[in-house]
Amino acid sequence: MANQFKDYAKKVLSKVNVPLTFMEIWKKGQELGFEVETDGKTPFNTLGAQLFVDVRDNPSSEFIKVGKRPARFFLKSKKDEIDDSFSLDFLGLKGNTNRKSAKFTEEDIYEPAKSWFVDEGEEVTHACVLGGKVLGHKWGTPDILATIRPKSDDFYKPHIELVAIEVKDPGYSPVEALGQAMAYKYFAHKVWLVLPKDDEINRIEGIAISANIGLVVFEKKEEGFHFEFRNRPLAGQPDFTEVNAVLKILKEKKLDVYNALLINA
Numbered sequence: 001m002a003n004q005f006k007d008y009a010k011k012v013l014s015k016v017n018v019p020l021t022f023m024e025i026w027k028k029g030q031e032l033g034f035e036v037e038t039d040g041k042t043p044f045n046t047l048g049a050q051l052f053v054d055v056r057d058n059p060s061s062e063f064i065k066v067g068k069r070p071a072r073f074f075l076k077s078k079k080d081e082i083d084d085s086f087s088l089d090f091l092g093l094k095g096n097t098n099r100k101s102a103k104f105t106e107e108d109i110y111e112p113a114k115s116w117f118v119d120e121g122e123e124v125t126h127a128c129v130l131g132g133k134v135l136g137h138k139w140g141t142p143d144i145l146a147t148i149r150p151k152s153d154d155f156y157k158p159h160i161e162l163v164a165i166e167v168k169d170p171g172y173s174p175v176e177a178l179g180q181a182m183a184y185k186y187f188a189h190k191v192w193l194v195l196p197k198d199d200e201i202n203r204i205e206g207i208a209i210s211a212n213i214g215l216v217v218f219e220k221k222e223e224g225f226h227f228e229f230r231n232r233p234l235a236g237q238p239d240f241t242e243v244n245a246v247l248k249i250l251k252e253k254k255l256d257v258y259n260a261l262l263i264n265a
Contacts, residue, residue: 004036005043005050009073010062019064019072022048059239066182067210079183080140104220106143106169107131112225113167113194113218114144121216121227123192124163125149126264128257135249142184142191143167145250147261160262161235162243164188170196174204181213187242189235192216194227205230212236 012029013020020028026044040046051073055065064079066072110129117124124146135141144165150157164184168177177193184191192214195201201217208215214233219226250258 004038005047006054006062008034008036009047009051010075013063013073013075013078017078019066019074021070021072022051025051025073079186104169106167106172109167109169109194109218109225110143113165113216113227114146116225116227117144117146117165117192121229123148123190123214123232125151126261127163127165128260130254130257134254135246140183142180142188145257145261148189149262152265161189162187162238162246163190163192165192165194167194168196170198172196174200178204178207178211178213181208182211185212185236185238187238187246189238190214190233191236192233194218201230 008029009022009025011034012025012032015032016028023044026047036043036047038046051063052065052071054061055063055073062076063073064076066074110131114127114129118127125148127144127146129143130141130145131143133141142164144167146163146165148161148163150160164181164187166177166180166184172195177195181191181193191212193204193208194216195204195218197217197219205215207213209231212233215230216227217230218228247258247262250261
């Protein structure tokens, strides 16, 4: 019976490009003529319960949960296809139509941000500028990839953690920034956004906190970039298959980065 409800949700979500609540999934399926054999009086609640439990307890779940209050669901295989028009409404953000152009580029921020995270922020032990499309798919490559590694003389040596850091200049799109950060959670134990301090930052901070995304803001001053923490993320539990896939790509395509993050002192 449980598989019937998940199959129902899968068929519905394969037809849309935006995450839906379980009630929206149920109603959309009814509109499309999909059926589930059940004697229950509230099959939509059963659908919702099955989706929540599957996402929470099944590491191989085909679904992802987007947001809270209400939670929405989408297919993991389509996570890169979420329509930005949904994201603008869902996140309550205005987009970047009123943002000011800057006298520096996003790339100008990479090295200062990387150094700050290691030396001043002390949130990571090793970091490399990555960017581009090294990891191969949309929203799949953070600007900075870092690790948290124990020292050789530490008595207790926890597992290495991967950290993804996305940097944006003042012309950025909040929708894209948050979407990228959410995508990185599949392979990174911690995810950070580094954003300019502007009028939207308080709203974005609330969303970042609820999504367990770290937030650092910056200002460009005469002496350089000034960074400050707004909130710190807790370590999550990424999909180990995604972690291994990322490390395999790095070892094959960016051996210097692989060694810097995982091997070199």
